[in-house]
Structure formats: structure tokens, C-alpha cells
Amino acid sequence: MSIDIRFRIPQGAFCLDVDLSVPSQGVTSLFGPSGCGKTTLLRAIAGLEHHAEGFLRVGDITWQDENIFVAPHRRSLGYVFQEASLFEHLNVKGNLEYGFRRIPRNLRRVSLDRAIDLLEIGQLLDRSPLTLSGGERQRVSIARALAVSPELLLMDEPLAAVDYDRKQEILPYIESLHRELDIPVIHVSHLPEEVGRLADHLVLLQNGRVTAAGDVHEIFTRLDLPLAHGSDAATIIEAEVSAHDEKYKLTCLSFKGGTITVTRRDIPVGSPVRLRLAARDVSLTLERQSGTSILNIIPAVVESMTEDEHAQLTVRLLAEEVPLLARITRKSADDLGLAPGKPVYAQIKSIALLV
Amino acid sequence: MFNEADLTALAITLKLALISTLVLLLIGTPLAWWLARTRWRFKFIPEAVVALPLVLPPTVLGFYLLLMLGPHGALGGAAVALGGRPLAFTFTGLVIGSVIYSMPFVVQPLQDAFTAIGRRPLEVAATLGASPVDRFFSVAVPLARPGFLTAAVLGFAHTIGEFGVVLMIGGNIPGETRVASIAIYDHVEGLQYAHAHWLSGGLLLLSFLLLVMVYALNRRFRLVKL
Numbered sequence: 001m002s003i004d005i006r007f008r009i010p011q012g013a014f015c016l017d018v019d020l021s022v023p024s025q026g027v028t029s030l031f032g033p034s035g036c037g038k039t040t041l042l043r044a045i046a047g048l049e050h051h052a053e054g055f056l057r058v059g060d061i062t063w064q065d066e067n068i069f070v071a072p073h074r075r076s077l078g079y080v081f082q083e084a085s086l087f088e089h090l091n092v093k094g095n096l097e098y099g100f101r102r103i104p105r106n107l108r109r110v111s112l113d114r115a116i117d118l119l120e121i122g123q124l125l126d127r128s129p130l131t132l133s134g135g136e137r138q139r140v141s142i143a144r145a146l147a148v149s150p151e152l153l154l155m156d157e158p159l160a161a162v163d164y165d166r167k168q169e170i171l172p173y174i175e176s177l178h179r180e181l182d183i184p185v186i187h188v189s190h191l192p193e194e195v196g197r198l199a200d201h202l203v204l205l206q207n208g209r210v211t212a213a214g215d216v217h218e219i220f221t222r223l224d225l226p227l228a229h230g231s232d233a234a235t236i237i238e239a240e241v242s243a244h245d246e247k248y249k250l251t252c253l254s255f256k257g258g259t260i261t262v263t264r265r266d267i268p269v270g271s272p273v274r275l276r277l278a279a280r281d282v283s284l285t286l287e288r289q290s291g292t293s294i295l296n297i298i299p300a301v302v303e304s305m306t307e308d309e310h311a312q313l314t315v316r317l318l319a320e321e322v323p324l325l326a327r328i329t330r331k332s333a334d335d336l337g338l339a340p341g342k343p344v345y346a347q348i349k350s351i352a353l354l355v
Numbered sequence: 356m357f358n359e360a361d362l363t364a365l366a367i368t369l370k371l372a373l374i375s376t377l378v379l380l381l382i383g384t385p386l387a388w389w390l391a392r393t394r395w396r397f398k399f400i401p402e403a404v405v406a407l408p409l410v411l412p413p414t415v416l417g418f419y420l421l422l423m424l425g426p427h428g429a430l431g432g433a434a435v436a437l438g439g440r441p442l443a444f445t446f447t448g449l450v451i452g453s454v455i456y457s458m459p460f461v462v463q464p465l466q467d468a469f470t471a472i473g474r475r476p477l478e479v480a481a482t483l484g485a486s487p488v489d490r491f492f493s494v495a496v497p498l499a500r501p502g503f504l505t506a507a508v509l510g511f512a513h514t515i516g517e518f519g520v521v522l523m524i525g526g527n528i529p530g531e532t533r534v535a536s537i538a539i540y541d542h543v544e545g546l547q548y549a550h551a552h553w554l555s556g557g558l559l560l561l562s563f564l565l566l567v568m569v570y571a572l573n574r575r576f577r578l579v580k581l
Contacts, residue, residue, distance in 0.1 A: 046482055048478050048482075071486075072478075073480075073481045073482075073483075073484050073485055073486050073490075077482060078482070079478075081475065081479065085476065087476060087494060088498070089494075089498055089500075098480070098483050098485075098493070099482075099483030099484055102483060102484035102489075103484055144483065145483075148483055148484055
């Protein structure tokens, strides 16, 4: 099952022209700089762009082709707008019920209570949207979209309008949706951090065109794509909690390429976790260092390197097939004699646990 | 004090204002909605037509209406053909005249209110499964409620104050088309200043109270510009 999207949307001098197929499971992020057309594409999927010509099929239902245009209100979708856009003439409960009441009883797979519980907004039901904080508003708007039991959930930069603390408040909810409900999500963002946290599948957009699409781990570490360059290049790794060390208050996380130790987290053994390793926090040595305070040293093999004249370059390593990025100076690369196939040790200075 | 003829004139005035306001809301709401939402490049033409009564002398408007409502006019002729009588010098004729004359006072606040809502709440409603008609009644109307209030009060108040158009098309038939503003004119012509005072003072107070209500509510909701 997949979601097939083909659109041509002229907008003055700019033209969005995409042809892609994304899995109808998990989170797909449309990622690109502002003005690349990602929001327009999301609106076209919802049927909100009037000039969109193209083809759209979700699973086995065609929403649009040359002859068919299913009106937005007949598409089984949830849409979370950038600003929460709650109805100000209704209280929180009225907002949640608005969509819920408009779907036939037999199609209600997500109950109102379930949506309220997932986003933990039970205590807000009688409030007016005008009295809510930005984070609360966005949580209500996500619950409202879920309450229509959508076949597809669309989120347009759901975190853009909130500050850093609110982001940390909302992100866990969005992540949990993904685990708790089997609803495919298409999500728009221009923040690598947000994408690294949420996405399973990544679509890169530039000037209205798709420049790359694929698995998030793959796209983040492809040296021919912009994400692997620059100071915020990072590797996303799926790992599992394998043990806790109570003496030193540490937690061990294992992935295919080795084991990584972080400070003690309250996560049960066996739980999946997602890690983010900033490429600039990974340094390379030819021999396994002893006498170092660095805990995490992973043996790997150089797979490829960027070649340009900048002071820094990105090295793509493989640790048992798991790609890892290291951002080092070109001088160090020359001094170490790095070349594809060369075995090295990756020393990881810090790790962000994403779940 | 008010004499019986003055009270009748006041009653007719209020009845005329009430019926005209209802008709105006029925016609003006879809018109304002369309003007607020259309992307038609020539929408300024209907906008100008709606605004015409703001600048046209009421006698000009009344003159054309008189022709239209009379036995040989388009509307009057149609009424005769349907077995009725010509519409000039009838209460129905007055309602038609008032509706046209007060149209901008109803359409413009509504159009402003609908425009102020923007597309977003309606798009949200669409993604939540609401059909276009459903969206209009469940989102646009409640959000434009202050606009409806302003439109209704202004339409009502403006119809009460109407003089020139009524004089041209309604004549001065006691008990049918004689409204308060005309009665005042007659009193002044006949030098019956006491009667003129009572009626004028009554209208002054009524209009003032209506506008106080609009501005007070407007301050509370802060949504509609006047």
C-alpha cells in the first residue's frame, strides 16, 4: 500500500511539479527551505489548492485524477495547520466534536475520549481557545484532527508557531500518535531536528521539485544531498535499550553496529529508542584509544568522503552496515590517510536520545 | 403628546423598518458572502452598485423607483399582470424602496465581517468534514455574528430615517404609507411645532439608543469597524 502523489501546480513564476510515492505507514516528512512548495503540496493533498492538476491515490482510493476531484470534506483526512486555527466561537470540546460529529458512526475508529487522552487535554474541555497557551492550542488541534478517524494525517509545521519549550511539550505527543494509532502521517518541516525526530521516510523538496526521497536514515547520511553537509549534519540511529548500569548510573543502547552508553534513563530494557549523533561530535582515530574519557568508541569502515576545498569535510562510515557521519577537518583526513575501505574508530562525544 | 395619526405613522415606520431589515438580511447575506469570497476580477462593479444609494440623492433613486413601480414600470407592470395593483404608493412599494436604499448599510458590514474571518476557518471546517453549506452556517455565520448585529441595526435605523425615497414613491397615505419622517414634515409645514417636537424627539431617542447599542456591543467584541 502506498500513497501516490503527482501534481503540477503553477503559481506565478514558480511551479510545483512532483511525482512521488510514499509508504502508507509511518511518518513521511516533506523537508525543504521555506518557499520550496512543501505546504502547497500538503494543501493539494487535502484538496485545498484550486489550481492543482494531477493524480492522488491513497491506498486504493483515488482522490484526484483527470476526471475525479474529491472535495476536501469528503476526503478522510486530518489536517493540522501551522497555527492551531481553533474555532473561536466554540470551546475546546466543541472544537473536538466538530469533526467527530460529521463522520458516520461506523467510520469512527478513534473515539473522542481516546483523542483527548492521547493529547492529555481532558482538563481543557470547557475552556475557550482564546485562553489556551500556544502548546495547548496545538494539542487540541491535533486531537481535533485525530477525532475524525482519518485515513491520512497531514501536519503543516505543527511546531513552527510555538517556542522551544512548547516544542518539547508537543513532540512526545506526535511521536506517540505514530506508535499508538496506525495512521500514516505526512508532515511538513524545515527543521532538521524535528524531521530527525519524527520521520521514517523523508522527501526533500527544492524549488518545487523532489530532489530525493527515501528512508530517513539513508537520506540523512547521503553525501550527495545537502543534509549531510554543514554544521548540523547528523546520523539517525534506531537502537534498543539493552541494559542499565546502576553502579555508574548508565544505560546501554545497542544497535547493529555496536553499543552506545548514555547516562541513566528511565526506559525499560527492550524499548526501542532513536538516537541522533551530530556529525561534528564524532571524531576518528586509526587505533582504539586507551586513556580517553570518551565512553563510546565504535569500530567502522570509511565508505566515502566529500571532496571539496572547504576546511571541513564529511566522512560517511559504515558500522556493520549502519551509516555514521563524522565531520572533521580536511587536514585531519589527510593526516590519517582516510580513504574508502579504511578501518577506523569513531569516537562519539555526545548523543541525543530522541525518544 | 402624540396624536393617533402620529402613533399610526410611528407604527408604520417601525413595521417598515422591521420588514425591510429582514428582507435585507435575507438578500444581503448571500450577496455579502459572495462579494467577500469571489475572485471575480470585476467584483468592484456589483460593489459600486450596492454602494450607489450612499451617494445618490434619494429623490433620484425615488424617481426611478416610481417609474419602475408604477403601472407601466417593470415591477408595477408585473404586479398588475399577476392580478395585483401597481406598487407605487403602497406599503410593498415602500419596502422595495427601503431595501434598495438601505442595502449598503447591511451588505458592507456583513462583507467586512466575512472578509475578516478569512479562508482558514473554512478550510479547517472542510478538512473536518463540513460541506460548503454546513461550513457557512456552522462557521461563517457564528464568526460573523457581530457583523450581523451591526448590519441589522444600521439597516433598521437607516430605514427609519428615510425621507426622500418615501416621499417620491410612497406618497403620504395615512395608515398605509405615511411614515414618521413625512408626518414631521407635514407638522412643520402646518406650523404644528409641538407635534413635530414629539415625533422628532422620539425618533432622535430611538436612533441614539440603537447606535449606542451597536457601539457598546462593538466595543465588547471589537470585531467590526463602522
